[in-house]
Amino acid sequence: MAQYARSPAVAVIRLRNPPVNTLSFAVLQALEDGLEKADADPSVKAVMICGENGKFSAGADIRGFSSPNRPVKSLAALVSLIESSKKPVVAAIEGIALGGGLEVALGCHYRVAHVKARMGLPEVTLGLLPGAEGTQRLPRLIGVPAALDMITTGKHIPATEALKLGLVDEVVEENTVEAAIRLANKVIGQPLGPRRLSLKPVPKLPDMEAFLSQARVRVKKQAQGCLAPELCFQAVRAATQMPFADGVRRERELFMVLLSSGQARALQYAFLAERAAQKWTTPGGASWSSATPQPVRSAAVIGLGTMGRGIVTSLVKANIPVVALEQDLEYLNTGRKAVMLLLEREAMKMEVGAQTLDFHNPARLQFTVDFDSLRDVDLVIEAVFENMALKKEIFHKLSRICKPGALLCTNTSALNIDEIASATSRPQQVIGTHFFSPAHVMRLLEIIYGRHTSPTAIATAVQLAKALKKVGVVVGNCFGFVGNRMMFPYVQQAVFLLEEGSRPEAVDRVLEDFGFKIGPFRMSDLAGLDVGWRSRQGQGLTGPSVPAGTPARQRQGQRYSPLPDLLCESGRFGQKTGKGWYQYEKAGGRTATPDPWLHSLLAQYRDTHGIEPRFIDQEEILERCLFSLINEGFAILAEGIASGPEHLDVIYINGYGWPKHKGGPMFYASTVGLPRVLAKLHKYSEAHPDVPGLQPSAFLKKLAAVGNPPIKEWMSYLSQQSSRL
Ligand SMILES: CCCCCCCC(=O)CC(=O)SCCNC(=O)CCNC(=O)[C@H](O)C(C)(C)COP(=O)(O)OP(=O)(O)OC[C@H]1O[C@@H](n2cnc3c(N)ncnc32)[C@H](O)[C@@H]1OP(=O)(O)O
Ligand SMILES: NC(=O)C1=CN([C@@H]2O[C@H](COP(=O)(O)OP(=O)(O)OC[C@H]3O[C@@H](n4cnc5c(N)ncnc54)[C@H](O)[C@@H]3O)[C@@H](O)[C@H]2O)C=CC1
Numbered sequence: 001m002a003q004y005a006r007s008p009a010v011a012v013i014r015l016r017n018p019p020v021n022t023l024s025f026a027v028l029q030a031l032e033d034g035l036e037k038a039d040a041d042p043s044v045k046a047v048m049i050c051g052e053n054g055k056f057s058a059g060a061d062i063r064g065f066s067s068p069n070r071p072v073k074s075l076a077a078l079v080s081l082i083e084s085s086k087k088p089v090v091a092a093i094e095g096i097a098l099g100g101g102l103e104v105a106l107g108c109h110y111r112v113a114h115v116k117a118r119m120g121l122p123e124v125t126l127g128l129l130p131g132a133e134g135t136q137r138l139p140r141l142i143g144v145p146a147a148l149d150m151i152t153t154g155k156h157i158p159a160t161e162a163l164k165l166g167l168v169d170e171v172v173e174e175n176t177v178e179a180a181i182r183l184a185n186k187v188i189g190q191p192l193g194p195r196r197l198s199l200k201p202v203p204k205l206p207d208m209e210a211f212l213s214q215a216r217v218r219v220k221k222q223a224q225g226c227l228a229p230e231l232c233f234q235a236v237r238a239a240t241q242m243p244f245a246d247g248v249r250r251e252r253e254l255f256m257v258l259l260s261s262g263q264a265r266a267l268q269y270a271f272l273a274e275r276a277a278q279k280w281t282t283p284g285g286a287s288w289s290s291a292t293p294q295p296v297r298s299a300a301v302i303g304l305g306t307m308g309r310g311i312v313t314s315l316v317k318a319n320i321p322v323v324a325l326e327q328d329l330e331y332l333n334t335g336r337k338a339v340m341l342l343l344e345r346e347a348m349k350m351e352v353g354a355q356t357l358d359f360h361n362p363a364r365l366q367f368t369v370d371f372d373s374l375r376d377v378d379l380v381i382e383a384v385f386e387n388m389a390l391k392k393e394i395f396h397k398l399s400r401i402c403k404p405g406a407l408l409c410t411n412t413s414a415l416n417i418d419e420i421a422s423a424t425s426r427p428q429q430v431i432g433t434h435f436f437s438p439a440h441v442m443r444l445l446e447i448i449y450g451r452h453t454s455p456t457a458i459a460t461a462v463q464l465a466k467a468l469k470k471v472g473v474v475v476g477n478c479f480g481f482v483g484n485r486m487m488f489p490y491v492q493q494a495v496f497l498l499e500e501g502s503r504p505e506a507v508d509r510v511l512e513d514f515g516f517k518i519g520p521f522r523m524s525d526l527a528g529l530d531v532g533w534r535s536r537q538g539q540g541l542t543g544p545s546v547p548a549g550t551p552a553r554q555r556q557g558q559r560y561s562p563l564p565d566l567l568c569e570s571g572r573f574g575q576k577t578g579k580g581w582y583q584y585e586k587a588g589g590r591t592a593t594p595d596p597w598l599h600s601l602l603a604q605y606r607d608t609h610g611i612e613p614r615f616i617d618q619e620e621i622l623e624r625c626l627f628s629l630i631n632e633g634f635a636i637l638a639e640g641i642a643s644g645p646e647h648l649d650v651i652y653i654n655g656y657g658w659p660k661h662k663g664g665p666m667f668y669a670s671t672v673g674l675p676r677v678l679a680k681l682h683k684y685s686e687a688h689p690d691v692p693g694l695q696p697s698a699f700l701k702k703l704a705a706v707g708n709p710p711i712k713e714w715m716s717y718l719s720q721q722s723s724r725l
Helices: 025-040 072-084 100-107 122-126 134-142 144-153 159-165 176-187 208-223 228-241 244-259 262-276 306-317 329-349 388-401 417-421 455-467 483-500 504-514 520-527 529-538 563-569 596-608 618-638 645-655 665-672 674-687 698-705 711-724
Strands: 002-007 010-015 046-051 089-093 096-098 110-114 118-120 170-172 299-302 322-325 365-368 379-382 407-410 430-435 444-449 471-475
Touching: 002 025, 010 025, 010 176, 025 046, 025 072, 046 100, 046 176, 072 100, 089 100, 089 176, 096 100, 100 118, 100 134, 110 159, 110 176, 118 159, 122 144, 122 228, 122 262, 134 144, 134 228, 134 244, 144 208, 144 228, 159 170, 170 176, 208 228, 228 244, 228 262, 244 262, 262 645, 262 665, 299 306, 306 322, 306 329, 306 430, 322 329, 329 365, 379 388, 388 407, 388 417, 407 455, 417 430, 430 455, 444 455, 444 645, 455 471, 471 645, 483 504, 483 520, 483 563, 483 596, 483 618, 483 645, 504 520, 504 618, 520 529, 529 563, 563 596, 618 645, 618 665, 618 674, 618 698, 618 711, 645 665, 645 711, 665 674, 665 711, 674 698, 698 711
Parallel strands: 010 046, 046 089, 089 110, 096 118, 110 170, 299 322, 299 379, 322 365, 379 407, 407 430, 444 471
Antiparallel strands: 002 010, 430 444
């Protein structure tokens, strides 16, 4: 709703729709009523629009996009109504003015912002464009380069930058509403023509055509298969080529194309999934709504290798004092140098005027080899080698040294949290915090609770994720947790496809064309093939512990591919050794080139094992890799390891480079249709009966059998039917 009041000559309209004042139909209606009332009242000389609870508006209701009553047309009409008002209208922007919220402010004749406010047109991130004439007004106000940047990236800009761009007229540190009323009183009687953006020409550039063609190339490159940035570009270009009314018509056409695209649906789902995934529950009944986090005022990181150095950097950036510990002085010095380099780079990236990183102060960041230095920290994150015996030894030590309330976290990528916790006297305080590499960049934090982990420990880890500006997703304990467990069958299928006749570059191309930043073989080379090799040795799948006489391509009654082991046995660990599934220019090089050595290894391998190579088409590559991953996702849901498909999707988008405009693997399955996913898995498992990962999971079969229900209903079938699964 919008509330109407008077401040002598100024009518005050307050947008009210908690928590973020989205522009529901009712809000828009009340805003329109308020404007009419102000217009009709001769004692009102000006109007001020602000938002309730220190927030202007977060724009349209994302949950309402699929509703038949969605108010796009009325929002654009309302913005025009504001602009055409004969009395000056001033926007008082506190907190946020985003999307439709900013478009309302652009309809106003003046804008005053609080210094802490942020503004943006994030529609592009939802697969849309600012469809209430924002693509036509913004370039007229701040010029084409700045408008294009805001509209095609969706970034939120701080008030100070908005002032520099001319997006707002005034920035205040105190009461924004009072400042806006003051401005409204001051401008009463002044001509409004020059303040109406629709009447202004778009500011000229020396060579607009050249600028636009360069910008288009940049936008396309950044879009990575997403449609919205390109259409946003087209709408802004229309502003430079047409009168306002024609530009608005073009904007509407482009908006409708996006609105009906599957990408917009996927991106809106992804936005809501991220919020849904914050609401964690455990099968034991613990939940986000009742658990209280404990404060984390200091932390320690053990192990300053690939992961530890990124984790330290993240903590320092979040202003949490850190003790960084290594096994000896040599490792410590290497780790210290690496951490300092990362922090120097981060400090350089920080905005001018932002708080600086205080990492040269030993009270904020201390390096040590002495476990006693961990005595007083609130939380420890262990990131040593992936070795159960070593991890248990460290947790046993921590349990003796750390203060009673300290949270003990492990960054293991797959090991059993309960077994690690069993080495301590306080398993309720042991939890998995699985960061992704590089840990100071990747947004995902998989949070794994064990059998004894307390709700407080879970809530504290979730709170930590927020402090680190990461997305924390709470999941149960199983080998590989959610992300890596779903990744295993995906990578495994990719390797089976090589055995059967494909090549790494062919498989990678299909998955990169689908939208992954890198395909499974380039990813394995980047992560290091030795990591998986050590893990398989630990599981007794390869190495000296495999009983003599075991067939090369069989393990535990199922097909096994020793190809990755063969590569490791030849010293090919991926990028770090300059050779893996590809060859690189040097050890540590990044440019992957197909390797004739590998092609002849594959030919030789097929000969040895009597495999007749066949041509494998793109559809089979895509489906076998993706559907096996999705199939594992259904098994995870059925086992209660994750509370819903949204959790799996958020993990994949933020940790594994799944293209966001395809919504995550489970959402993707829902768009393909579960009966089709099931039929294809049946087909492939019949063709390759002993290949693991292709036998459809019981939960997938169930959902297909009950008629392919929408994704939001999946879990209800599980609770009703779990006893039969
Ligand atoms: C025919 C076409 C159909 C009509 C199309 C009309 C065209 C338009 O008019 C275009 C638009 O405006 S599209 C919307 C543009 N606005 C956005 O993208 C803002 C999205 N929100 C944010 O960035 C953060 O939530 C924000 C920065 C606002 C706050 O962040 P926080 O971290 O503080 O809090 P969150 O946990 O993210 O959010 C709090 C609760 O608010 C919900 N919410 C936020 N923005 C929403 C939005 N725009 N629509 C619906 N719900 C929204 C959010 O889901 C969360 O709710 P709960 O999960 O229930 O707690
Ligand atoms: N590398 C990756 O992409 C990811 C790794 N992980 C997990 O993170 C953990 C660490 O992995 P990386 O950083 O890749 O390993 P790494 O081999 O790069 O670093 C491990 C560090 O631990 C140190 N260390 C070993 N024993 C120690 C001890 N007793 N006390 C103190 N420090 C000790 C080593 O000196 C080394 O610097 C593993 O559990 C791994 O599975 C998790 C996510 C991703």
